[in-house]
Amino acid sequence: MSLMANLYVGTSGLMTSQNALNTTAHNMANLDTEGYTRQQVSQGTRAYQTLEKKNEAIAWKQIGTGVNYNNCKQVRSEFLDTSYRQESGRLAFYDVSIKGLEEIEDQLQEMNGSEFAESLNNLWVSVQELAKDPCSAVTQSSFVTRANEFLTRAKSVYDGLVSYQENLDSTVKDMCNEINKIGDRIKVLNNEIVNIESGREEKANDLRDERNLLLDKLGEYGKIEYQEDVFGNVAVLFEGSSFVTTDHVNHLAIDTKWGSPVGYATPYWEYAAKTVDNRDGTKSVVSIDGAHIFDLTQNISTSTNTDIGKLRAVLLARGDHNATYHDISEDTEYYNTHVAQSVIMNVEAEFDQMVNNIMTVINDIMENAESNPSFIDGSVGEAKEFTLFSCANEEDKLIYDISEDKPAGTVLTGFTIKNTQINPKLIQEPTLFTFRTVDGNEDNDTITKLKEAFTKEAYCLNPNVTTRNSFITYYNSLVSQVANSGDVYNSIKEAQEQTVSAVSSAREQIVGVSSDEELEFMIMFQNAYNASSRYINVVSEMLEHLVSTLGS
Template sequence: MLMSNLYVGVTGLQTSQNALNTTAHNLANIGTEGYTRQQVSQGDRHYDTISMDPAVAHKQIGLGSAYVNCKQVRSVFLDASYRKESGRSEFYNVSAKALEHVEDQLQEMNGAEFKENLNNLWVAVQELSKDPTSAVNQSAFINRCAEFTESAKAVYKGFTDYQNNLDSKVKKLVDEINDTADAIHELNLKITAIETGGVEHANDLRDTRNKLLDRLGELGNIEYEEDKFGTVNVSFEGTQLVLTDNVHHLACDTDESSEGFITVYWEYAGKQYRDEDGNKKVDISGARVYDLTQTVSTVANTDVGELRSTLLARGDHHATWHDITEDSTGEYYNQNISQSVIMNLEAEFDQMYNNIVTAVNRAIEEAASNPATLARLKNPASKDSPSNYDIFVQMDDTDCLKYDIGSETSGFEMMPAGTVKTGFSVTNTKVNELLLQTPTLNTFITLDGEEDAAAAAALKSVFTDEIYTLNPSVTTKVDMLDYYNAMISQVANTGNVNKTLAENQEMTVATISAAREQIVGVSSDEELEYMIEFQNAYNASSRFINVVSEMLEHIVTTLGR
């Protein structure tokens, strides 16, 4: 009996020592990011049963305490909420930053605002209308047109450069998702190997895995479940990413139809084939990770994840005015353009430029003082064309390459079938070099020797007629100066909305994180209390062993006599 009591004391020493080790481990990791507090569970060891016949009940002798379990203290609900809301926070952060960038691009470029150049052009038109025949006014007007064109190109190039930067970011995010999935799969194997025997718990490895799941939740919309073997299976955007024995990787496809932008697809679902030239290709039509035409919605969880937001902000091509005007229903614009921060602004900006350039050229071509018109009046057989005296002309391929922002057909592949791919865009227009050399070619003097006031008035109407709308979703018509102001206001308002949403999401994430930290975090005061408790238990077990030892010594000594 006494020998079994001695065993009880020994097990007490062992369990108390293990509990002290766990407490010390908690205190040592109090500042470790991602660490989860570990909690000791103790219980009784098996009892020895002594049969006593006849007896009302058999006698049982306890064998001491047991170190049953060392578990992590976590909330499954808070973990899931944190990962969902942190992904939503990243989504709106990316959108807010994109809008901040384009707003800066519109307001400032090399120290001069684009709006200043637009206003300068308007002032030059007003001065020209006062005295159309003035060589000074004519020269100033042509120079302002050139400044306006160059500044428009700089703004548009800023948009396209930012798109390219976002495209590079997409590749990095895809690589990170794949690396994270591989790491989770590797941890699954290690955790399963350690915990299969039912003796140990790989808590530190679980902490690492939970940290990876937190990051994966920021990158996209994930769902996950842990099976009875300790393996976590993860779905990304509704498709299996991490499985028990495999990982489905994401891949990047660069398609010429999207101007070289990356399209993210599931590598395992892409179908390989060879084109007419024998080159290997991948059909990703049924393997795309995202459908970016879906409406951004919290209910549908289409506003979750840094990768989705980056793809939406970037868009799938460099947009032009064709993306707005050449679909009368507005369906294409609403599905493919409006939800992209950059493409929407590119299309509206290019539409403004197209409207100004086209209207200015039309006013010059229809002017009674147009040199080509005067030549035909003097000589009906004259073949002189009004286009020879247009202010704005289209650039050739060499000029387009010089600006490195696309060509005349940039982005048109994404337009509906039957789209006419003509007209002036920022990327394909320049000021007529003949007029730059001789600004007074358009003299604004009619055949009768009078100044062409009608032509000057037509140029003014380009900026004052309220005939323009930003996009198919806006019905209010404005003049050209108000058009630009409306575009800036739209960017500012949308940016403010996204910034507010981002800030609200950050508060939500912070609240959930604080609630989660109350559970998983290590409290030094609490752990010190546990340490004192386990030290006292250790001391008690030690004294118990001493008492049993003295009793045994007394019995042996007594019997020895």
């Protein structure tokens, strides 16, 4: 090889070392950048120049022609990326679930600084005081007052649960919009990455970092699967359905008409909904059957990966309607499929069932009491007017169930928290129900039945619980159930946090930038640059010597 050719060998070393220094500086500059992946220079030898070939020799006589800058690659682990996105999605699911249980605990335990349990206990105390002196105007007034206080606070608790449902519902649309934005951005990045890398001269590493960060965020919303093709496009599946493809994004849409009886937001795949064309060129959705993103009737299980993503967690926690005791008593299978897995609907139904049982039993006892004013007046048909609880509006007592799981036109009747009030006549005149029989004696039989009603253990929280409670213990059992569920979910969350932390740490060891390590590389490449420079100087001096010698 000529001395002139050796100059190119030195030049290749300069260029490669300079590129390596630039890459190291880029790593150092992005030391704290979220989602940044450490970049690494890949070097290789240029083609050797063969001077002599001898078959009997161990190797041919060859001369190196320099070093090549092959590419600048990202250092990532596909296995750890997949694990992190799945486990972080599972952590997000339990995080949302725990927050829902904590909110429910707040609603059940505190209302304007006073526990609901206090109002229930006060009602029981008023019954006991009434038993001591049934005909006293004081004890009668106290009984009506405490009943009114009990119902008022029950409504407040129930309204608080409904309000939280509505808050969760408002987040569903925001989540779907964010998911759509992520999908749109991934598609844009796919195109930019393909355009840059199609020439096979460089890697769009910074764009790949942004895309990987978006996949991390998308994994928190739901279960994702993805695959990169040979051109650099990433195709993404969200909850098992195609989301991002090479040429388009299948958007999520929100329905408030077909998926929920009370108009709660139901996410669905826009492309899969049944639509009709309007005269103005737009389309109207007529059905979202088959377009649902989630099957919320599935059991929550880690083995089937149905506990991944905060969007699913929000939908499960919120439910699709405001539950009442009908959701428990009508159909056990319906309860297990549509109510049990929603923490809010489950508590709403159990809470409403407790209040319904108390109101119904008290009304039945008073309606059939000998001291009922209607019996005393002889107008038996009017007896119900003098029960303690009544419907605010008789039409409200008829609840038309429009869910798909029950026959059309099914009518549910009975007292619920929302449609009940204290009998207005007793509010105006608490002593109207005198608890005195026709012959003027105290109606001790009715009082005894009222006391027994509060202590009789005949009520289960739901069809899956066999332990029976009285009115006095029912509410404590309900609160304990929520607390126990919170402890279970919290244990799962803590274990999941450790899993995510371990996977994240292992991934960070690979993709993260170490300032000490990069400084070592910088010194190494700087020395390599200096060595190439000195090599060129030596070759230059040799050429100068030869020219000077031959010239003289």
